[in-house]
Amino acid sequence: MESFFTRYKNVLVLVAILLAQTIGLAVQVRRPVESGAPDSSKVTLIRYWAVSVVTPFERFFHGIGYTFRHGWSNYVDLRHTRQENHDLQEQIARLRLEQASFAEDAMQGHRLQAMLDFQQHYVSTTVAAQVIGTSGNDLSRVVYIDKGAKDGLKADQAVITPDGIVGKIRDVFPHTSQVLLINDQTSGAGVLLATTRIRAILRGSTTGQILINNLTPDDRIKPGEQVLSSGGDQVYPRGLPVGTIESIKVDPDHQPYTLIQLRPEANLNQLEEVLVITGTQTTLPAAAQKDLAAGAATAEAQAAAKQLADQQAAEAAARSAAQIVADRLPSIHEGDDDTTKTGAAATPAAKTPPVNVVPKPLPTLHSDRYSPGATPSAADLRPGAPEAANPVVPQTPTPDATTQPATPKPVQPKPRKPQPPADSAQPPTQSPNPQP
Numbered sequence: 001m002e003s004f005f006t007r008y009k010n011v012l013v014l015v016a017i018l019l020a021q022t023i024g025l026a027v028q029v030r031r032p033v034e035s036g037a038p039d040s041s042k043v044t045l046i047r048y049w050a051v052s053v054v055t056p057f058e059r060f061f062h063g064i065g066y067t068f069r070h071g072w073s074n075y076v077d078l079r080h081t082r083q084e085n086h087d088l089q090e091q092i093a094r095l096r097l098e099q100a101s102f103a104e105d106a107m108q109g110h111r112l113q114a115m116l117d118f119q120q121h122y123v124s125t126t127v128a129a130q131v132i133g134t135s136g137n138d139l140s141r142v143v144y145i146d147k148g149a150k151d152g153l154k155a156d157q158a159v160i161t162p163d164g165i166v167g168k169i170r171d172v173f174p175h176t177s178q179v180l181l182i183n184d185q186t187s188g189a190g191v192l193l194a195t196t197r198i199r200a201i202l203r204g205s206t207t208g209q210i211l212i213n214n215l216t217p218d219d220r221i222k223p224g225e226q227v228l229s230s231g232g233d234q235v236y237p238r239g240l241p242v243g244t245i246e247s248i249k250v251d252p253d254h255q256p257y258t259l260i261q262l263r264p265e266a267n268l269n270q271l272e273e274v275l276v277i278t279g280t281q282t283t284l285p286a287a288a289q290k291d292l293a294a295g296a297a298t299a300e301a302q303a304a305a306k307q308l309a310d311q312q313a314a315e316a317a318a319r320s321a322a323q324i325v326a327d328r329l330p331s332i333h334e335g336d337d338d339t340t341k342t343g344a345a346a347t348p349a350a351k352t353p354p355v356n357v358v359p360k361p362l363p364t365l366h367s368d369r370y371s372p373g374a375t376p377s378a379a380d381l382r383p384g385a386p387e388a389a390n391p392v393v394p395q396t397p398t399p400d401a402t403t404q405p406a407t408p409k410p411v412q413p414k415p416r417k418p419q420p421p422a423d424s425a426q427p428p429t430q431s432p433n434p435q436p
Contacts (some may be wrong), residue, residue, distance in 0.1 A: 041180070138208070144177070212260040243262035
């Protein structure tokens with residue numbers, strides 16, 4: 001080792017001097033950076049070299065550490081996450097089933113409460129039943145319920161829901177019954193139109209629609225009118241909602257009768273719980289009677305209002321016709337003023353025409369307020385002759401009590417010759433404006 005330093009002492013000294021000089025220059029020399037950089041006056045060249053040498057190693061070790069940390073946190077540390085996820089999924093499914101069950105129970109509770117309120121409001125004895133099946137045939141619309149003869153059910157008993165009537169029991173078995181829906185082609189019921197109070201017969205059809213046929217056309221029947229049970233069929237109690245009028249048209253098979261299609265109040269395609277009426281009261285409860293009375297009063301009030309409106313419209317039309325006649329004959333009213341004044345003393349007991357009677361139009365006068373034939377002939381007039389003492393006054397006929405126009409009578413003037421005064425010999429002079 002001593003021989004090496006001894007042998008290459010000069011070279012080593014030269015290298016050390018050059019290295020020291022290079023380091024000194026690097027410390028003193030600044031890095032040539034952009035003029036706008038914030039550290040352009042602080043970063044030295046040796047610092048830049050040091051950072052450039054160390055940065056790749058730091059990036060390498062940092063990447064390796066990040067890879068290990070990421071793999072541990074995302075894979076190794078989550079080895080039990082799959083099982084936890086599976087358990088949570090099962091818990092969520094169980095909670096959803098419980099929620100659906102609670103919701104169904106709540107809905108069923110609301111329906112049963114509505115049925116109970118309906119039972120207490122209208123009918124006395126009912127049996128609640130669940131729908132357990134259907135016929136499965138489009139031509140025969142029947143459903144099966146879980147109550148039968150053991151529960152007191154009999155044939156031809158009405159089946160309803162709080163929304164409206166459903167049908168009637170057709171066949172009764174010990175523990176089940178068959179219900180014939182009102183939209184079956186063999187079904188029928190007596191109904192009453194709520195507003196017009198028209199009675200009709202309701203029948204089903206092969207397409208499942210509820211129809212009213214063989215009904216006399218009536219303009220008062222409008223779409224949207226409610227249809228109630230009339231009670232005349234001895235099956236459905238009076239006043240139960242049946243449906244709403246959906247369309248009105250002429251029956252193509254029985255013209256000119258009207259064919260009415262109804263929209264049932266009860267949802268016949270989604271029946272779940274129904275009420276079977278096993279007994280009715282002789283008289284409805286006070287609340288039901290109040291509702292029926294209110295409905296009848298409303299119908300009578302609507303009919304009276306319609307009649308009053310028609311009467312007012314007729315009176316308005318009559319007044320409009322009289323106003324049109326008055327507008328077209330303005331001279332009649334203006335000429336009647338003088339005639340009325342002059343004839344008031346002669347005929348004080350003249351009858352006044354009725355107010356509601358429309359007067360017949362009178363003959364139209366000319367624009368100069370003189371009628372033809374009301375002035376003397378031009379042959380009787382002479383130039384320079386004095387004017388008539390009695391000027392022509394157009395006689396305007398006034399309608400009598402029967403509103404018959406009077407025929408105008410022209411007044412023929414009688415010319416008068418001036419008489420000279422007895423005490424004067426001078427010829428008479430004509431006044432420029434003779435007074436009549």
